[in-house]
Amino acid sequence: MDRDLTDEDAYESVRAGQWRAGLSRRGLLRLSAGAAGAGLGAGLGAAFTGAARAAGVPPAAGVPGALVSAPATGIVKPLPPELFIPQGTNAETRWDAMRGQGYVTPADRFFVRNHVATPLIDVRTWRLKLWGTGLHRSPTEDRPVEFSYEDLLGMRAETVTAFIECTGNGRSLYTSQQGQRVSGTAWGLGAVGVAHWRGVRLATVLERAGLSTRAVDIMPRGLDAEYVDKGENLGRVRRPLPVAKALKDVLLAYEMNGAPLPPDHGFPVRLVVPSWVGIASVKWVGDVQVSDRPLFSPWNTRFYRLFGPDHPPEGSAPLTRMNVKSAFELAWDGTLAAGRTHVLHGRSWSGGGRVRSVAVSADGGRTWHRARTRGPHPARGWVRWELPWRPPAPGRYELLARATDDTGATQPVTAPYNTLGYLFGAIARHPVTVK
Numbered sequence: 001m002d003r004d005l006t007d008e009d010a011y012e013s014v015r016a017g018q019w020r021a022g023l024s025r026r027g028l029l030r031l032s033a034g035a036a037g038a039g040l041g042a043g044l045g046a047a048f049t050g051a052a053r054a055a056g057v058p059p060a061a062g063v064p065g066a067l068v069s070a071p072a073t074g075i076v077k078p079l080p081p082e083l084f085i086p087q088g089t090n091a092e093t094r095w096d097a098m099r100g101q102g103y104v105t106p107a108d109r110f111f112v113r114n115h116v117a118t119p120l121i122d123v124r125t126w127r128l129k130l131w132g133t134g135l136h137r138s139p140t141e142d143r144p145v146e147f148s149y150e151d152l153l154g155m156r157a158e159t160v161t162a163f164i165e166c167t168g169n170g171r172s173l174y175t176s177q178q179g180q181r182v183s184g185t186a187w188g189l190g191a192v193g194v195a196h197w198r199g200v201r202l203a204t205v206l207e208r209a210g211l212s213t214r215a216v217d218i219m220p221r222g223l224d225a226e227y228v229d230k231g232e233n234l235g236r237v238r239r240p241l242p243v244a245k246a247l248k249d250v251l252l253a254y255e256m257n258g259a260p261l262p263p264d265h266g267f268p269v270r271l272v273v274p275s276w277v278g279i280a281s282v283k284w285v286g287d288v289q290v291s292d293r294p295l296f297s298p299w300n301t302r303f304y305r306l307f308g309p310d311h312p313p314e315g316s317a318p319l320t321r322m323n324v325k326s327a328f329e330l331a332w333d334g335t336l337a338a339g340r341t342h343v344l345h346g347r348s349w350s351g352g353g354r355v356r357s358v359a360v361s362a363d364g365g366r367t368w369h370r371a372r373t374r375g376p377h378p379a380r381g382w383v384r385w386e387l388p389w390r391p392p393a394p395g396r397y398e399l400l401a402r403a404t405d406d407t408g409a410t411q412p413v414t415a416p417y418n419t420l421g422y423l424f425g426a427i428a429r430h431p432v433t434v435k
């Protein structure tokens, strides 16, 4: 039986076996051929507009890989404190800055997760390079198949509305809510955003480059500088993706919310890997290796697996889909006026599918009330919801929201511990003071 590698259970068990036992090529061939066939033609839910050249060619800026010397963060866009919480080389969206916004996260407040500084790339010389043993005639890295920005703009465009979420989103709650020590950026719940991404299907580009039925993994690599982790140079950001997922619903995006990608979000072109861990959505893509055997990088071996007492020493299988989460459009530890009714607003999302229902509690989880969802509700995005609440008296409260997706997955009371603090999906206890 062929197993769909875009199903994370199948993917995890298959890949876990591969790490341990080396690979059975025949098994993998069957996997990729079957899953790829099933995935092809599954729509992105997309709008083909026909006029593919919305953006034209933006002005050139610098050279590939050149660093922007924005002070301290390496982020180009302004980071006003009312929109962002600084997190080292990263910036977290303030959830209160989503209050009153439409369905998507505007680019001016979309979180940024950068291993190193945002590079400014000259689109006139930029090329997308594909190479490897998974393409016909196995082009080498120094003689790849190339596409220009113009080439991509000239191909059939699609739009997908999808969240991108850092795997460590909510990490600080392992400590604040569960008293556990984890390492990594101490995100609150703001390392997530939804945008309308427009670009070319990765499947289209892979096919034009001569995708072979032998291909099993692809590995996109960013043009940002090499990442040095505690003195060790890990090379440029890159993470393998199974061909089955690459062919299913992955976009090579050049627009975000109707405008050319901003530099911080991957200009000129980034991957958008819907529903999966944010690291899969490689920004500033320069090349894509296509391989007839499984690929490895630190981003699928030492990072983005679960480590800790409940996992084998080499960690879980590489993480794929994100879990179910919810957030209130309120400042963390903010204030609400006493003596009147407030409409609590929030958003919920899941990598597993559409969010089916959201329940809210203002009394620590003793009583729950179904929130009213409104607006669009796409599987790869989030759903907005609201619920009126009249605080009974001044004082400190914890607001809880719990979403359930259409696979039945819901938010637990406690998130399973892992040392790197990934996938915090427990019900967050959002503190507010009423006075």
Ligand SMILES: Nc1nc2c(c(=O)[nH]1)N[C@H]1C(S)=C(S)[C@@H](COP(=O)(O)O)O[C@H]1N2
Pocket (backbone or CB within 6 Å): 110, 111, 112, 113, 114, 115, 116, 164, 165, 166, 167, 221, 222, 223, 224, 237, 264, 265, 266, 277, 278, 279, 280, 281, 282, 283, 284
């Ligand atoms: N080239 C490159 N791609 C990257 C990263 C990076 O540092 N370099 N960070 C990844 C991570 S960990 C996340 S969560 C998302 C964040 O996307 P955003 O900065 O557009 O919000 O980009 C991913 N793609």
Ligand SMILES: [Mo]
Pocket (backbone or CB within 6 Å): 113, 165, 166, 167, 168, 278, 279
């Ligand atoms: Mo991330």
